[in-house]
Amino acid sequence: DADVTQTPRNRITKTGKRIMLECSQTKGHDRMYWYRQDPGLGLRLIYYSFDVKDINKGEISDGYSVSRQAQAKFSLSLESAIPNQTALYFCATSEGSPSTDTQYFGPGTRLTVL
């Protein structure tokens, strides 16, 4: 089974709808991240969490919110989706130790907002 899973894998929604993307991990990592990927822009950080009680905004947090329900679960919400939020969304985890820190990614969620 995959260490980092994301649901759904693909989603089409309409402008103004609320949508939640979910991420679960079995790696036992404290740190979790949400990124979006757009062609020509690479990956940009939306939110990150270093533990259940620690949530931080990333580079492009406007229009998004997150919830860290448990060490293993980190959800991303779009309260009122708009077309320019159409993108590929990745969840990632890391241990947090500087000496070993590497990010492990989920399979991605392709979101289309019409």
Add this chain to the structure above:
Amino acid sequence: AQTVTQSQPEMSVQEAETVTLSCTYDTSESDYYLFWYKQPPSRQMILVIRQEAYKQQNATENRFSVNFQKAAKSFSLKISDSQLGDAAMYFCAYRGRGAGNQFYFGTGTSLTVIP
């Protein structure tokens, strides 16, 4: 914030040949980590190789190696004996050594392998 620049949006290589993907970064830190990730058509992000800035020796993983030039803030990826399965988008990434530091990604290089 640190910036990571990949100046080659697209590259191509003949099968079995060698190709080098470029990456430069901007930082005022002296200790940090650099990464190359591969994203094949399946869109899964896969770690290719990792370099610690305080190590002068260039990292190597089988056919993948890096040329790390700290003074020039350059971190290129060399793929030797290219295979069809190497075709993918490649992202360079930077992370400072501090415990609270984030990852910063470049915009990616799309590599095509020609049979």
